Amino acid sequence: xxxxxxxxxxxxxxxxxxxxxxxxxxxxxxxxxxxxxxxxxxxxxxxxxxxxxxxxxxxxxxxxxxxxxxxxxxxxxxxxxxxxxxxxxxxxxxxxxxxxxxxxxxxxxxxxxxxxxxxxxxxxxxxxxxxxxxxxxxxxxxxxxxxxxxxxxxxxxxxxxxxxxxxxxxxxxxxxxxxxxxxxxxxxxxxxxxxxxxxxxxxxxxxxxxxxxxxxxxxxxxxxxxxxxxxxxxxxxxxxxxxxxxxxxxxxxxxxxxxxxxxxxxxxxxxxxxxxxxxxxxxxxxxxxxxxxxxxxxxxxxxxxxxxxxxxxxxxxxxxxxxxxxxxxxxxxxxxxxxxxxxxxxxxxxxxxxxxxxxxxxxxxxxxxxxxxxxxxxxxxxxxxxxxxxxxxxxxxxxxxxxxxxxxxxxxxxxxxxxxxxxxxxxxxxxxxxxxxxxxxxxxxxxxxxxxxxxxxxxxxxxxxxxxxxxxxxxxxxxxxxxxxxxxxxxxxxxxxxxxxxxxxxxxxxxxxxxxxxxxxxxxxxxxxxxxxxxxxxxxxxxxxxxxxxxxxxxxxxxxxxxxxxxxxxxxxxxxxxxxxxxxxxxxxxxxxxxxxxxxxxxxxxxxxxxxxxxxxxxxxxxxxxxxxxxxxxxxxxxxx
RNA sequence: GCCGAUGUAGCUCAAGGGUAGAGCAGCGGUCUUGUAAACCGCAGGUUGUGGGUUCGAUUCCCACCGUCGGCUCCA
Numbered sequence: 006x007x008x009x010x011x012x013x014x015x016x017x018x019x020x021x022x023x024x025x026x027x028x029x030x031x032x033x034x035x036x037x038x039x040x041x042x043x044x045x046x047x048x049x050x051x052x053x054x055x056x057x058x059x060x061x062x063x064x065x066x067x068x069x070x071x072x073x074x075x076x077x078x079x080x081x082x083x084x085x086x087x088x089x090x091x092x093x094x095x096x097x098x099x100x101x102x103x104x105x106x107x108x109x110x111x112x113x114x115x116x117x118x119x120x121x122x123x124x125x126x127x128x129x130x131x132x133x134x135x136x137x138x139x140x141x142x143x144x145x146x147x148x149x150x151x152x153x154x155x156x157x158x159x160x161x162x163x164x165x166x167x168x169x170x171x172x173x174x175x176x177x178x179x180x181x182x183x184x185x186x187x188x189x190x191x192x193x194x195x196x197x198x199x200x201x202x203x204x205x206x207x208x209x210x211x212x213x214x215x216x217x218x219x220x221x222x223x224x225x226x227x228x229x230x231x232x233x234x235x236x237x238x239x240x241x242x243x244x245x246x247x248x249x250x251x252x253x254x255x256x257x258x259x260x261x262x263x264x265x266x267x268x269x270x271x272x273x274x275x276x277x278x279x280x281x282x283x284x285x286x287x288x289x290x291x292x293x294x295x296x297x298x299x300x301x302x303x304x305x306x307x308x309x310x311x312x313x314x315x316x317x318x319x320x321x322x323x324x325x326x327x328x329x330x331x332x333x334x335x336x337x338x339x340x341x342x343x344x345x346x347x348x349x350x351x352x353x354x355x356x357x358x359x360x361x362x363x364x365x366x367x368x369x370x371x372x373x374x375x376x377x378x379x380x381x382x383x384x385x386x387x388x389x390x391x392x393x394x395x396x397x398x399x400x401x402x403x404x405x406x407x408x409x410x411x412x413x414x415x416x417x418x419x420x421x422x423x424x425x426x427x428x429x430x431x432x433x434x435x436x437x438x439x440x441x442x443x444x445x446x447x448x449x450x451x452x453x454x455x456x457x458x459x460x461x462x463x464x465x466x467x468x469x470x471x472x473x474x475x476x477x478x479x480x481x482x483x484x485x486x487x488x489x490x491x492x493x494x495x496x497x498x499x500x501x502x503x504x505x506x507x508x509x510x511x512x513x514x515x516x517x518x519x520x521x522x523x524x525x526x527x528x529x530x531x532x533x534x535x536x537x538x539x540x541x542x543x544x545x546x547x548x549x550x551x552x553x554x555x556x557x558x559x560x561x562x563x564x565x566x567x568x569x570x571x572x573x574x575x576x577x578x579x580x581x582x583x584x585x586x587x588x589x590x591x592x593x594x595x596x597x598x599x600x601x602x603x604x605x606x607x608x609x610x611x612x613x614x615x616x617x618x619x620x621x622x623x624x625x626x627x628x629x630x631x632x633x634x635x636x637x638x639x640x641x642x643x644x645x646x
Numbered sequence: 647g648c649c650g651a652u653g654u655a656g657c658u659c660a661a662g663g664g665u666a667g668a669g670c671a672g673c674g675g676u677c678u679u680g681u682a683a684a685c686c687g688c689a690g691g692u693u694g695u696g697g698g699u700u701c702g703a704u705u706c707c708c709a710c711c712g713u714c715g716g717c718u719c720c721a
Contacts, residue, residue, distance in 0.1 A: 007681085017707070052689095053718075064647090066701085111716095117648080119650060119651095120650085121650090121651095123653085127701070156675090158664075206715095207651095207705095207715055207716070208647070208649090208650065208715085208716085209650065209715055209716030209717070210648060210649025210650065210716065210717055211649080211716065211717045211718090212648080212649095212717055214720080215717075215718070217647075217648065217717075217718050217719090221648060221649050221717075222649090222717095223649075223650080224649090224717080226715090226716080252713095252714095256657075257657090263713095265660080265694085265711075265712055267713065269713090321720090324719085335674090349658035349680090353697090365656090371721085373720085373721085375719080375720075376647050376718085376719070376720095377647070377711095377712090378647065378648070378716090378717085378718085378719095379647090379718080379719065385719095385720070386721090387719085391719065391721060392721095393721095453694065477721095482717095486666095487720085487721075489721060490721075491721095492721070523666090525721060526721040527721045529721085530721055531721090555681090557666060557679065557681095558678050558679050558680090559678060559679085559682050560678080560679095585677080585678070585679090586684085586689095587677090587678090587679055587681095587683080587684055588679055588681070589679085589681070589682065589683065589684090590679095590683055592681055592682055592683095593670090593681095594682085594683090594685055595682090596681095596682050597682080603681080606679060607679095607680060608680090609680090617680080619681060623679075624682095625681055
């Protein structure tokens with residue numbers, strides 16, 4: 006073996022070292038700061054502990070907390086420390102898995118008694134002790150069998166199960182820090198003392214291996230940082246995020262409510278929310294018309310036979326509200342989806358290949374019986390309105406249609422101010438309908454569309470619907486949780502079940518391809534995302550109330566009335582506040598209601614035909630002529646192209 | 647559905663085995679105001695629902711319902 010290795014740093018510089026040098030030594034040779042921050046290294050794409058000797062030259066990176074990978078290592082190591090603390094305080098607890106997640110880490114435990122808030126504090130205290138002891142993370146490699154018997158001896162049944170799945174004869178790695186040993190690929194931080202600041206955030210139930218058939222374990226979530234100030238920032242941001250929660254803002258801005266007497270997951274849109282919804286719907290309809298969609302309106306209920314044909318009674322029954330029946334015994338179901346109705350319109354007459362593609366769109370209300378534990382404000386409800394469309398096309402039109410829908414979707418989401426999307430391709434699940442060739446074709450079309458647009462996407466293997474593959478776009482809520490809005494789904498099921506066809510060029514009946522798609526997802530969910538995205542500070546085109554006219558005193562009410570009427574006439578959503586309250590009070594109320602503009606009028610303004618403009622975002626803008634204010638507000642109120 | 651937490655006035659919250667209190671909002675009045683809260687007064691609650699323990703429950707226990715954080719599932 007060559008005893009010199011050459012390592013290439015990310016900036017391109019190449020350094021030569023004696024083989025067997027460790028990441029820690031290299032970091033130290035580069036700088037003391039880096040040496041302190043170094044968590045692990047990456048050699049030719051392989052992550053290694055900082056203490057591991059390196060024998061191989063090539064690409065080399067040092068991971069710190071500034072890298073996502075570094076954060077993960079840091080958090081994962083913290084989860085080990087938490088597990089050790091739990092085992093020290095609660096002997097007999099079994100450990101399951103403890104990975105890093107997007108924001109922090111968790112560890113799953115099996116223990117008869119629930120962990121209380123007080124237990125979490127005790128665990129934190131114990132963790133602090135472990136950090137102070139500065140336990141070193143030590144890797145050791147063992148034959149799989151040896152590891153397995155070690156966990157068996159310790160009674161760690163979950164680790165035994167995991168180790169048992171590793172092929173016989175393979176080597177596994179274990180990490181020991183302090184008194185805790187875990188089956189783990191690593192790498193880890195060098196020692197516990199680097200974890201300066203941490204907090205345990207919550208306990209929740211979680212099924213072993215994510216299956217509800219398995220035992221429910223207790224999952225403790227936590228977060229950690231190299232510096233106390235970073236933890237404080239994180240907790241501060243968490244607090245701020247709560248202020249943006251659509252449920253809180255929904256109440257404060259009087260947008261919507263959910264009433265227990267009516268039923269969980271059933272939404273009441275108050276005027277302020279309804280105005281915004283109406284604007285969204287109007288914009289949506291215009292854009293769809295421009296994109297060649299045809300509007301349809303269809304009923305909310307349908308006979309049971311319809312749902313038998315569509316397959317919903319077989320595949321989707323658990324999510325449907327129970328049937329309604331007439332005396333004669335005929336059963337009807339409230340619809341959970343709109344597709345069978347759009348299909349019925351398609352089938353209403355014979356279609357030619359020349360007619361395709363046909364794109365039917367509808368803001369269609371649907372009701373789904375969601376399990377009680379999953380309801381979540383407007384983000385997950387039982388009654389909602391899908392911005393639905395079904396595209397019937399020829400096989401040769403498929404790719405263009407998908408590209409079209411995908412671009413349309415991104416464009417419309419961007420119009421509403423969203424920029425940061427999670428894009429997912431979901432492929433064939435275990436149980437599926439349709440032949441494999443069609444699946445391959447359709448998946449190819451989706452990939453082609455994704456590649457054409459060029460945004461990065463993740464593949465959710467096996468995540469497709471039983472009837473076809475799909476592209477999903479997700480946006481984040483205030484707490485960083487992703488919620489699916491756009492979905493573009495192929496359907497091999499329904500064209501078959503409903504016997505859809507068109508007359509092809511050759512005069513033969515041919516089955517069309519069918520795409521279901523929702524861009525905003527549902528108006529309820531999308532609205533929730535929108536509220537959180539803007540933190541309730543809606544842009545002018547969406548704001549339920551755009552301007553509030555506030556006379557300085559009651560002497561100027563008549564002039565305020567004139568100004569208010571001019572705003573209304575110019576098409577602006579204006580209100581006047583001439584209550585006998587102090588001006589400061591009325592301004593404050595308009596501010597907390599997040600009204601974009603206030604027009605304050607007094608003696609000076611009346612004399613000059615002007616108003617003093619105050620913006621919610623920028624405060625007092627000074628007096629200006631009414632025409633100028635109207636021009637400004639109107640130009641800001643234009644919906645996106 | 648499952649695990650845990652939780653439910654007090656319209657809202658935000660306090661108290662607590664002897665039938666509940668504040669601020670804001672509301673209502674009535676006074677004030678007539680120059681860029682984020684004028685002042686005084688009044689009214690407002692079978693403490694989520696139903697059981698149980700108790701001389702007495704809003705407080706303790708049980709069940710149910712809702713909500714919150716997760717898991718599973720999903721627009």
